[in-house]
Amino acid sequence: MEKLLEILNQIRSDIDFGKEKALVDDGVLDSFDIVSIVSELGMEYDIDISIDDMTAENFNSAEAMFEMITRIQEED
Amino acid sequence: MAYTSFGFFAFLAIVVFLYYIVPKRFQWAVLLVASYSFYLFSGIEQVAFIIGTTVVTYLAGRLMQKKRDAYKTELKNLGPDVTKEEKQAMKKAVNSKIKRIQAASVLINLFVLAMVKYLNFGIENLNSIFNLFRFDVEINPLKNIIVPLGISFYTFMSIGYLIDIGRGRYKAETHFGKFALFVSFFPSIVQGPINRYGDLGKQFSEEHKFDYTTVKFGAQLMLWGLFKKLVIADRVAPIIGTVFSADYEQYSGTVYFFGMLAYAVQIYCDFSGGIDIARGAAQMLGIDLPQNFERPYFSQSVAEYWRRWHITLGAWMREYVFYPVMLSKPVTKLSKFFRNRGWKYLAKIVPSSVTPFVVFFLIGIWHGASWQYVAFGLYNAIIVSTSVALAPVFKKMIEFFKINTEAFSWKLFCIVRTFLVLGVSKILVRAPGFTAAIHMVKSIFTDVDLDFIFALDGQIYELGVNSKNMFVALVGVLVLLTVSILQENGMKVRETLAKQNIIFRWAIYLIAIAVILVFGVYGPDYSASSFIYEAY
Numbered sequence: 219m220e221k222l223l224e225i226l227n228q229i230r231s232d233i234d235f236g237k238e239k240a241l242v243d244d245g246v247l248d249s250f251d252i253v254s255i256v257s258e259l260g261m262e263y264d265i266d267i268s269i270d271d272m273t274a275e276n277f278n279s280a281e282a283m284f285e286m287i288t289r290i291q292e293e294d
Numbered sequence: 295m296a297y298t299s300f301g302f303f304a305f306l307a308i309v310v311f312l313y314y315i316v317p318k319r320f321q322w323a324v325l326l327v328a329s330y331s332f333y334l335f336s337g338i339e340q341v342a343f344i345i346g347t348t349v350v351t352y353l354a355g356r357l358m359q360k361k362r363d364a365y366k367t368e369l370k371n372l373g374p375d376v377t378k379e380e381k382q383a384m385k386k387a388v389n390s391k392i393k394r395i396q397a398a399s400v401l402i403n404l405f406v407l408a409m410v411k412y413l414n415f416g417i418e419n420l421n422s423i424f425n426l427f428r429f430d431v432e433i434n435p436l437k438n439i440i441v442p443l444g445i446s447f448y449t450f451m452s453i454g455y456l457i458d459i460g461r462g463r464y465k466a467e468t469h470f471g472k473f474a475l476f477v478s479f480f481p482s483i484v485q486g487p488i489n490r491y492g493d494l495g496k497q498f499s500e501e502h503k504f505d506y507t508t509v510k511f512g513a514q515l516m517l518w519g520l521f522k523k524l525v526i527a528d529r530v531a532p533i534i535g536t537v538f539s540a541d542y543e544q545y546s547g548t549v550y551f552f553g554m555l556a557y558a559v560q561i562y563c564d565f566s567g568g569i570d571i572a573r574g575a576a577q578m579l580g581i582d583l584p585q586n587f588e589r590p591y592f593s594q595s596v597a598e599y600w601r602r603w604h605i606t607l608g609a610w611m612r613e614y615v616f617y618p619v620m621l622s623k624p625v626t627k628l629s630k631f632f633r634n635r636g637w638k639y640l641a642k643i644v645p646s647s648v649t650p651f652v653v654f655f656l657i658g659i660w661h662g663a664s665w666q667y668v669a670f671g672l673y674n675a676i677i678v679s680t681s682v683a684l685a686p687v688f689k690k691m692i693e694f695f696k697i698n699t700e701a702f703s704w705k706l707f708c709i710v711r712t713f714l715v716l717g718v719s720k721i722l723v724r725a726p727g728f729t730a731a732i733h734m735v736k737s738i739f740t741d742v743d744l745d746f747i748f749a750l751d752g753q754i755y756e757l758g759v760n761s762k763n764m765f766v767a768l769v770g771v772l773v774l775l776t777v778s779i780l781q782e783n784g785m786k787v788r789e790t791l792a793k794q795n796i797i798f799r800w801a802i803y804l805i806a807i808a809v810i811l812v813f814g815v816y817g818p819d820y821s822a823s824s825f826i827y828e829a830y
Contacts, residue, residue, distance in 0.1 A: 245601065248597065248601065249612050249616055249617070250597075250646050250682060252617075253616075253617070253620045253621075253645070253646065254642060254646075256620075256621065257626070257629055257641075260626075261633065267621070268621070269461065269617055269618050269621050270462065272613075272621070273463070
C-alpha cells in the first residue's frame with residue numbers, strides 16, 4: 219500500500235491519496251491522470267489493467283486501486 | 295412538438311397526471327406510450343428507425359448476456375476440479391463470442407447513423423475528388439434523406455449500452471418495453487442528455503410515488519430552462535444571424551467579436567436551457583437525468599471546459615473512445631517503447647497528446663457532417679494536446695514567476711483566456727465558411743472599431759435586436775450570471791428558495807412565469823424557434 223501511495227503521489231503530488239474517497243466521482247482525478255496511473259501501475263506491478271477494470275469504483279480511492287491490483291494479480 | 299410549446303406543457307401535464315394515478319407497476323407503460331406518442335409528432339416514417347435500433351440493441355444485449363450466463367453455469371457445474379488454464383481458456387472463448395456480437399450490433403447502429411447523417415457529405419467529397427482529377431463522373435447526392443429525431447443521441451445511448459453489456463458492467467435488460475423506453479424516453483430524445491443504461495434503466499423499474507417537492511423542483515427547473523431559451527437565447531439570435539451571414543464582410547472586427555459573445559450566450563442558453571427543460575420534465579416524473587452542464591464558461595482550461603460542457607457526450611467519449619484507445623495494444627506498445635529507452639516524458643506525453651485528436655475529431659463530426667466541424671474538433675484537440683504536452687513547462691513558468699494560482703485575479707485571467715480561446719472555435723463553426731471564419735478571427739485583432747463600443751451611435755442596434763430587446767437580453771444575462779456565481783459558490787438555488795416565506799416564494803414564481811410570458815420570444819403562431827442541438 220505504501221508503494222502504491224508513493225506511485226500516486228509522483229503522479230499528482232497535490233492530492234492526499236490516503237484520505238480521498240471519491241477521486242473519480244468528485245472529479246479530483248481527470249482522465250489523463252487516470253491513464254497515467256493505469257500505465258504506471260501496469261509497469262510497477264507488472265499487470266495488465268484492461269478496459270473492463272476502468273470503472274469509477276476501482277479508482278475512487280487508493281484502497282480501491284490496491285484491491286483491484288491484488289485481484290488482477292490473483293487472476294493472472 | 296417543441297419542448298417550449300404550449301402543446302408540450304399540456305402533453306406533459308396529462309402524462310404526469312396519468313403516471314401518478316395508474317398502478318405503480320404500469321408507470322413504465324405510461325412513459326413508453328407517452329414517448330412514442332411524442333415521437334410520432336415528428337413523423338411516422340421516423341419511428342421505423344428508432345424501433346430498428348431498439349430491436350437490434352435489445353436482442354444483441356440479450357444474446358451477449360445468454361453467452362455470459364452459459365459460461366458461468368458451465369463453470370459452476372465443473373466445480374473445483376477445473377484448472378486455472380481451463381478457466382482462462384473458457385473465459386477467452388466466451389469473451390470472443392461476446393465481442394463478435396458486440397461489434398456486429400455496434401456496427402449496425404453506426405451504419406444507420408452514417409447513412410442518414412454522413413452519406414451526402416461523403417458523396418460531396420467524392421465529387422470534389424473526381425472534379426479535382428477531371429474525371430467526368432458525378433454522383434447525385436440523395437435527396438429527401440430523413441434524419442430521424444434524436445438519432446445521434448439515441449444511437450450513442452444504444453452503443454454505450456452494448457459496450458457496457460459486453461464489458462459485463464451490468465446485466466442486459468430482459469423487459470423489451472422498459473428497454474424501448476430507455477432508448478425513446480421523451481424528455482431526453484430531442485437533444486439529450488446522453489443517458490447511460492446503468493443510471494436510467496433501473497429507474498423505470500422503480501415505483502414512483504407522487505412527491506410535491508420533486509414535482510415542484512422539476513417545474514422550477516423547466517421554468518429556468520424556458521427563461522434561458524425564450525428570454526435570452528431566442529432574443530439574441532438575430533444578432534448571430536446578421537453578423538455571421540453571407541454579407542459578413544461589411545462588419546469590423548469589433549462587430550465580429552460582439553457576434554462571438556452573442557453566439558456564446560445563445561448556444562449556452564439554447565442548449566443548457568433545453569437540457570433544463572428535459573431534466574425538469576423528467577424530475578416531475580421522479581426520474582433523474584444526468585447533469586449536462588456545470589457552468590462551463592467558468593472553466594479555467596479548455597480540457598476543463600469539455601468536462602463541464604455537454605458533460606454526457608464528454609463522458610461517452612471518455613468511456614468508449616478515450617480509454618479504449620489509450621489502453622489499446624498499439625498505444626501501450628508505443629508507450630513501452632519510449633519507456634524502455636528511458637524516455638519517460640515521451641512515454642507519458644505521446645499517447646496523451648495523440649488520443650485527443652481521435653476524440654475531438656469524433657466530437658466534431660458528431661455535431662455535423664462538414665469540414666468546419668472537423669476543423670472545430672482539430673482546433674480543440676490541438677489546444678488540449680498542447681496543454682498536456684507543455685504542462686511541465688507551464689508548471690515551471692508558474693514557479694519561476696511565483697504566480698499564486700489560488701488568487702482570484704489569476705483564476706479570472708484563466709477563465710477569460712479559456713473563454714476567448716473557445717470563442718475562436720465558436721466562430722469556426724458559426725461563420726459562413728472557412729474563409730469567412732479566418733477573416734473574422736483576423737479582423738478581431740486588426741480591425742478594431744472603437745466607435746462601435748463607445749460612440750453609442752446605434753450601430754449595435756442595427757444587427758437585428760433593438761435597444762429595448764438588447765436591454766432585456768442584458769438584464770437576462772446578468773440574472774443568469776448572478777445565479778451561476780451563486781451556484782458556483784455552492785448555493786443550491788431551489789433548496790434556498792424553498793426555505794423562504796410563502797409570499798416571497800410565490801412572488802418569485804409568478805414573476806418568473808410573467809417574465810417568460812411577456813419577454814419570451816415567440817414566433818407568429820406562438821411557437822418558439824427550434825433548439826440548435828436538435829439538428830445534431
